[in-house]
Amino acid sequence: MGSVKVNNLIKSFGDFTALKNIDLDIKEGEFFALLGPSGCGKTTMMRCIAGFEKPTSGKIFIGDQEVEDVPANKRNTGMVFQSYALFPHMNVFENVAYSLNIKQLNKSNPFKQASIYARLLNKRLGKTPKDIETKVMEILKYVELDQHAHRLTSELSGGQQQRVALARALVMEPAVLLMDEPLSNLDQKLRHSMRNTIRRIQQELGITTIFVTHDQEEAMSMADRVAVMDAGNIIQIGTPTDLYSNPATPFIANFVGTSNILKGTVVGEENGLYHVEGEGFSLKSTKKSTKKEVDVIIRPEHVQVVASDSIIDTADTNVIQGTVLMSTYLGSIVRYDVQVGVYQLVIDTTYSSGESIYEAGKEVKLTVAHERVLLI
Amino acid sequence: MKKMKNAFSGLTLIKWLIIAFFALFMILPLISVFLVSFTGEPINLLGSLVDPAIFSSTVEKFQNASLDNYKQIFSNSGYADALKNSLFLAFTVTILVILICIPLAYGIARTKMPFKKTISALCTVPLIVPTFISAYAFIIMFGRAGWVTQIYNFLGGEGMLIDPYSMVGIVMVQVFFFFPYALWPLVAAFKISDVSLEEASQNLGAKSWFTFIFVTFPLAIPGVISSALLIFTVSFSDFGTPIILAPQNLNLLVVEAYREIAGFFNWGGAAILTVVMVIVAGFFFWLQHLFTKGKNYGSVSGKPKQQKLVEHKGLNTVLSIYSFIIVLVPLFAMLSVALQSVATTWGRSLLPNGYTLDHYKTIFNGSLGNITNSLVLATGALVLSVIIATFVSYFVVRQNSSSLDFMTSIPLVVPGIAFGIALIQTFNAAPLQLTGTAVLLIIAYTIRRLPYMVRSTMGSMRAIKQDIEEAAVNLGATPLTAAITIIGPLLLPGIAAGSVLVFITVIKEASVSILLAPPEWAPMSLAIFQNILRGEFYTAAAMSIVMIVIVLVLQYVAGLFTRKQQL
Numbered sequence: 002m003g004s005v006k007v008n009n010l011i012k013s014f015g016d017f018t019a020l021k022n023i024d025l026d027i028k029e030g031e032f033f034a035l036l037g038p039s040g041c042g043k044t045t046m047m048r049c050i051a052g053f054e055k056p057t058s059g060k061i062f063i064g065d066q067e068v069e070d071v072p073a074n075k076r077n078t079g080m081v082f083q084s085y086a087l088f089p090h091m092n093v094f095e096n097v098a099y100s101l102n103i104k105q106l107n108k109s110n111p112f113k114q115a116s117i118y119a120r121l122l123n124k125r126l127g128k129t130p131k132d133i134e135t136k137v138m139e140i141l142k143y144v145e146l147d148q149h150a151h152r153l154t155s156e157l158s159g160g161q162q163q164r165v166a167l168a169r170a171l172v173m174e175p176a177v178l179l180m181d182e183p184l185s186n187l188d189q190k191l192r193h194s195m196r197n198t199i200r201r202i203q204q205e206l207g208i209t210t211i212f213v214t215h216d217q218e219e220a221m222s223m224a225d226r227v228a229v230m231d232a233g234n235i236i237q238i239g240t241p242t243d244l245y246s247n248p249a250t251p252f253i254a255n256f257v258g259t260s261n262i263l264k265g266t267v268v269g270e271e272n273g274l275y276h277v278e279g280e281g282f283s284l285k286s287t288k289k290s291t292k293k294e295v296d297v298i299i300r301p302e303h304v305q306v307v308a309s310d311s312i313i314d315t316a317d318t319n320v321i322q323g324t325v326l327m328s329t330y331l332g333s334i335v336r337y338d339v340q341v342g343v344y345q346l347v348i349d350t351t352y353s354s355g356e357s358i359y360e361a362g363k364e365v366k367l368t369v370a371h372e373r374v375l376l377i
Numbered sequence: 378m379k380k381m382k383n384a385f386s387g388l389t390l391i392k393w394l395i396i397a398f399f400a401l402f403m404i405l406p407l408i409s410v411f412l413v414s415f416t417g418e419p420i421n422l423l424g425s426l427v428d429p430a431i432f433s434s435t436v437e438k439f440q441n442a443s444l445d446n447y448k449q450i451f452s453n454s455g456y457a458d459a460l461k462n463s464l465f466l467a468f469t470v471t472i473l474v475i476l477i478c479i480p481l482a483y484g485i486a487r488t489k490m491p492f493k494k495t496i497s498a499l500c501t502v503p504l505i506v507p508t509f510i511s512a513y514a515f516i517i518m519f520g521r522a523g524w525v526t527q528i529y530n531f532l533g534g535e536g537m538l539i540d541p542y543s544m545v546g547i548v549m550v551q552v553f554f555f556f557p558y559a560l561w562p563l564v565a566a567f568k569i570s571d572v573s574l575e576e577a578s579q580n581l582g583a584k585s586w587f588t589f590i591f592v593t594f595p596l597a598i599p600g601v602i603s604s605a606l607l608i609f610t611v612s613f614s615d616f617g618t619p620i621i622l623a624p625q626n627l628n629l630l631v632v633e634a635y636r637e638i639a640g641f642f643n644w645g646g647a648a649i650l651t652v653v654m655v656i657v658a659g660f661f662f663w664l665q666h667l668f669t670k671g672k673n674y675g676s677v678s679g680k681p682k683q684q685k686l687v688e689h690k691g692l693n694t695v696l697s698i699y700s701f702i703i704v705l706v707p708l709f710a711m712l713s714v715a716l717q718s719v720a721t722t723w724g725r726s727l728l729p730n731g732y733t734l735d736h737y738k739t740i741f742n743g744s745l746g747n748i749t750n751s752l753v754l755a756t757g758a759l760v761l762s763v764i765i766a767t768f769v770s771y772f773v774v775r776q777n778s779s780s781l782d783f784m785t786s787i788p789l790v791v792p793g794i795a796f797g798i799a800l801i802q803t804f805n806a807a808p809l810q811l812t813g814t815a816v817l818l819i820i821a822y823t824i825r826r827l828p829y830m831v832r833s834t835m836g837s838m839r840a841i842k843q844d845i846e847e848a849a850v851n852l853g854a855t856p857l858t859a860a861i862t863i864i865g866p867l868l869l870p871g872i873a874a875g876s877v878l879v880f881i882t883v884i885k886e887a888s889v890s891i892l893l894a895p896p897e898w899a900p901m902s903l904a905i906f907q908n909i910l911r912g913e914f915y916t917a918a919a920m921s922i923v924m925i926v927i928v929l930v931l932q933y934v935a936g937l938f939t940r941k942q943q944l
Contacts (some may be wrong), residue, residue, distance in 0.1 A: 053847055073852045086848035090866045099862075100852035121862045128762065173852060 003029040003064060003176050003209035007052060010059030012045055019045040021233040023059070028206045034220035036178040037230035038256070043213045045228070047179050050211065052076045063176050079170030080156070080179040083186070084131055085162050094137055094150040095124070095167050097267035101133045123331045140172045143202075160191045164217040167199070171206070178203070178210040184219060217257050229253050250377060251296045261346045263297040267376070274371060281342010298375035301349040306337055309364040319374065320353070321367040325359045339367060378464050387857045391768050392778070397786045398765070402820050406799035408653070413802060414652045415442040417645030421806050440809050446649040456646075457626035460653060462694045466544065466629065467613040471552045473561050474608045475601060477552065481703055482563035484696035488687040491697045496598025500705035503554040507712060507885040507902060508617030511554045513909050514710035515541045515622070517717055522725045524713070541626045550618045553706045555611055559604035566600020567593070599668065610658050614792035616888035621909060631794045635892070638798055648802070650793040659790045660687035711925070718918035728888045736919035744920065746905055751900040754815065755883040758822035763872055765823070766830035770838040771864065775846070785831045786932070788824050792886030796825060801892065813895045821893055822883045829882065830875040877935035881928050
């Protein structure tokens with residue numbers, strides 16, 4: 002019931018194509034993140050699923066139902082908006098009860114409808130039915146807001162408003178939960194705890210969730226799978242570890258964590274080791290490459306910095322000569338900017354107290370394991 | 378089939394109904410009057426659609442269409458004079474208002490002159506008074522028996538200081554009762570100029586008057602020009618003042634058009650004058666729009682700039698005295714009306730001969746109907762404009778409906794008297810014979826005052842973010858349900874504020890009331906107008922005071938709403 006499939010989806014606004022032939026297959030109960038820089042089309046993608054944008058072409062399935070022609074109010078997708086979009090004239094309870102009232106409204110006769118409208122416009126004009134009340138209080142308790150049920154949403158903190166928005170989306174038991182940058186309005190600390198809360202609720206309810214974000218840390222730490230988008234295309238879909246260790250393109254390598262990217266040429270292969278050469282460096286890698294001209298990706302934390310006179314076993318390790326440009330002490334790690342040939346590499350080394358830090362101008366050796374050199 | 382259903386969904390249907398409403402009651406009358414200016418005879422476009430006989434006679438009229446009327450505007454001295462005089466009046470009023478307002482605006486915006494709050498408050502007095510009452514107040518003051526004339530004669534002057542029944546009188550009334558329209562934009566303009574620029578000028582050795590002339594004032598010039606254009610349009614379209622004060626031998630477009638229609642039933646003449654009025658008013662409105670577009674006064678409402686207020690004692694005292702003189706004229710005018718309303722008789726003396734409440738009794742015995750008429754008509758216009766404005770602002774803000782945006786701003790351009798003539802001409806005959814009914818009067822009021830309402834609701838609508846509405850739809854509500862349960866309640870403050878404004882302006886409305894109101898539906902404004910014409914000044918005065926009190930009370934209520942909104 003809760004899977005989402007997208008086939009050959011194209012969405013254009015006039016001359017601008019926001020989504021270029023998107024395919025997605027999101028499994029039931031999966032926590033799926035759409036990750037990308039602003040303007041990459043991730044929000045448009047979500048709005049197409051919610052029904053706020055009509056695709057130019059292509060198909061969208063929620064469960065087994067094809068939904069392009071289903072209006073937004075009949076898609077049963079619970080959306081948490083970036084701004085939360087809480088109804089400012091309603092209190093917490095009324096906000097959460099809204100969808101249940103609407104559901105009742107839609108299956109009532111005109112006379113009953115009038116009384117529901119009256120109740121929605123002014124709470125003195127009618128009482129919320131018991132079953133709705135029970136359900137709302139249940140979900141409010143679940144997000145730990147039952148104490149605040151009768152407060153105005155403007156009186157709540159950002160984190161509480163966020164939870165109201167979540168409760169309001171969950172109470173309608175949606176087929177899919179859609180979250181549009183839900184954490185971007187929270188401060189750093191709250192963001193961390195909300196990440197855990199959202200992940201926990203998603204796991205407990207087993208609800209299919211699509212999560213839009215531009216923050217790779219958020220996507221990597223919460224999602225089962227991540228789709229990285231850029232300029233209207235999906236560039237790679239994979240689990241967080243997949244994306245990190247096998248980025249499909251330099252863009253992803255850079256977007257998912259920091260990377261050193263060098264231009265190189267594969268000059269030969271020997272015993273499963275590929276030789277790559279570029280301006281000022283020569284490296285060996287265990288990674289296979291079908292191309293000759295490659296991007297060499299090295300993660301900052303995969304490089305060690307040692308004194309230039311150290312003797313190193315080169316059986317499975319590359320050694321590169323470099324000059325320290327700058328060293329920055331960051332507490333548990335030291336970040337070095339090192340000049341290698343024409344490139345400036347960023348290197349993070351773990352630091353334990355008492356160790357010496359190489360100063361700017363110092364000649365050093367850099368070591369990186371063959372298997373840590375990625376060629377794409 | 379699916380498409381059909383889509384096209385006739387609730388909201389779309391409402392949109393087409395509103396467009397049809399404007400097309401029928403605004404566009405069609407204006408087009409008709411334009412055509413009549415060529416045919417010289419009334420034409421019935423609606424009738425032509427349903428009745429072949431009317432159709433053929435309309436065709437015949439078109440065959441006789443000519444430019445005769447347009448030639449007249451250049452050759453007939455009457456029409457040409459009217460145009461010349463109207464332009465002269467508007468031009469003079471504009472120049473005088475700007476000259477008067479510059480020191481006043483500077484005083485309010487940039488100095489610490491004494492009694493600034495009182496002066497600012499008194500500047501709103503002219504805005505609550507309909508112009509035909511201000512004109513009449515000037516008669517009480519400056520007329521042959523007026524108290525100002527008495528003082529003038531006592532001091533040795535001969536005759537009248539100013540003859541209210543003259544071009545000078547009309548100019549005076551308009552200047553003193555229209556200056557607030559220019560004042561507040563000018564105050565804003567003076568606040569724009571950055572104090573650091575002025576300090577720079579002083580730092581470079583310039584004296585303060587030099588700084589004012591070469592730095593402060595030039596920075597305010599866009600504001601000055603835009604206010605000038607606004608005053609020009611307001612003065613040009615004003616009907617209340619000239620209809621009371623213009624002597625027989627002074628032709629003005631608005632008066633001439635009224636006489637052609639009310640006195641001689643000269644459709645061709647009235648039509649050509651209407652077309653000329655709309656073109657001139659539209660041109661100046663367009664100029665003003667052109668001028669304000671792109672000039673961002675938002676910087677005033679945005680981050681307040683560092684403002685240093687002038688503390689020079691001598692300058693401030695002079696400015697304060699000057700400002701009091703300006704604001705006291707309208708205040709005295711209103712007090713004169715109040716005094717007359719409780720006077721037994723008031724002849725050639727400084728004060729009335731005795732005091733009585735009889736005139737109020739007369740009103741409440743004999744003219745209560747006019748008061749209830751005003752209230753009923755204004756309520757009708759209010760309800761209609763609330764409904765239309767709410768949907769219009771929804772369509773404009775949410776669906777970018779520029780056609781509705783354009784249509785609802787047309788009434789700002791069309792002078793009331795011109796609009797009235799257009800309506801009478803169009804709905805004079807079957808199939809939609811509405812002239813002389815309260816319905817047409819209410820529709821006329823509604824369309825004329827809709828821009829105020831739309832502006833107010835549109836502001837509230839812009840404040841409601843799109844995602845609030847999307848959230849409702851996402852939670853299962855149809856767009857119509859979302860509009861009723863979410864948008865409606867959130868719009869309420871804007872609707873309330875706009876409603877009061879509509880109600881007030883409808884009660885004050887002169888031109889449309891005088892042209893369109895049937896006797897059994899005569900509102901207060903028409904009753905006052907007729908009383909003045911009949912020379913029943915004391916009851917006119919009492920009725921004016923009642924009207925002003927109603928307006929004041931409503932304005933106070935509106936104030937409560939806007940304050941609530943700001944909190």
